[in-house]
Amino acid sequence: MIEVLQSGSSTTLQDAGRPGHRDRGIPASGAADRLSFGLANFMVGNDWDAPALECTLGGLHLRVLDDTVMAIAGAEMWAQVNGQNVTNFTSFPVTKGDILTLSFARKGVRAYIAIKGGFRAAPVMGSVSTYTLAGLGGIEGRALRIGDRLEASVKGTSGPQKIPPGYRPYLSNHVILRARPGPEFDALTADSRRHLFISPFFATPQTDRMGARLRGDKIVMSRPSSMVSSPLLPGTLQAPPDGQPILALVDGHCTGGYARALQVIRADHWLMGQIGPETQLSFRRAMDVEAANVLHYRNAFYSRLMPGFKF
């Protein structure tokens, strides 16, 4: 069991999400950076999709109430146990009374904290993932607060401690996402279509798990048209009339009425979890064969380490 001493800007419990309910307006949610989430679980010997904490931008302080093993993956946050540094690539034992602190993120924005056995919570529609907009999952459907206590499930088997070097994801403060033209790509101006693949964009402070509002060259349609609401997916870059695109993220709306300019390929969705305020990002055009091949080989590669893992 752990107790929350400081909750940080937003820390939620997440697992692999609750897919399959978009027709009723429920996004899948789940860990925004699925790969780092899976690797954190791997290091403590859990199944890759066991419930873990997702800490955004840092500021999380936890007190450990039982001897156990924990691990951190994802954003680099100067993590310490009782003032001693711990790294993102090795699990570490903790004993009763230890204090784990995550300071501000230097690289990336979301870190995953896994505990041996996985954190315990009541599943809602098959998942414990927190979706704060509808108050689903996690602890009362909300982000963690000071004083919250989370229990670990019955102890899992003791697993490998380290992420093998080749499997460590490289995070940079400039996120490059491979993307395919979206359904309304052809309705954009020629300039916009060019800018999408050559211009850098910055995520504004209006960035959370639902979406990232971007700043950069204006992306507009050649003829302003009012679309009727139509399905929308995480990884869709939408172009509203003001020209400032919005990238839909893991908790994004299930339908929308703006032009869908781009769609980030599935193999790169995990990286969208490392987009926060001021993150610089750019898009690179992917061929459809490339998207399929990258996904196939990346899935095969990481599922060798984490059985059943899929991007």
Added chain:
Amino acid sequence: MSQSLPTPKIQPYGDAAVLLSYGVEGFSDAASQAVLSLSQHFKAQSGWTDIVCGYDSIMGTFDPQVMRLGAAVNRFQLAAQSVDTLDSIAAVTVDIPVHYGSEHGPDMNAIMDASGLSEAGVIDAHAAQTYRVCMMGFVPGFTFLSPAPKALHHPRHDTPRLSVPAGSIGIAGWQTGIYGLSSPGGWQIIGRTEASIFDINRSPIFLLKAGDNLRFVPQR
């Protein structure tokens, strides 16, 4: 089907989804019915992870490890070619009790002024017809219905309200619908229902689904 159906555009939507769109202006009853029939058809197939309807569009998502993009597009093309032969959706009718006007419908006066109808007239017009649930989404449980009577059509607020209570019934242009949970919103609110569209402590969790028929029942 009374109206003729345009040829749909079927295209990949990224590398793990396919999108069909009839591309109609405003509302087409024929397109909406076709989309709902397709939805019923695809939901009975295996291989899809999500089937989501819009008013005139439908999206299927899949696991690229299980189905190839080309195969997904083919499935959509095949079904769209024979959409006339698909079963129309088996609709159930759900009655939704509504408190119209006063504190439940802060924009009732705006609709009365614009339509020239009395409050009773607006209520009669809004509750007289049976609607179809065309799509759900935006946020959990938000219910998009077939169009409101013409007299009630009204543009959205220029500036959305920061919070619209769950169960609010609104109008936006030709659209009418129900807020499934409290959220920001720009629709003109004329009433509210106590029926919860979305309740995780109830079985079934959702009161409505796309394809259902819906009647508003005014409460005194």
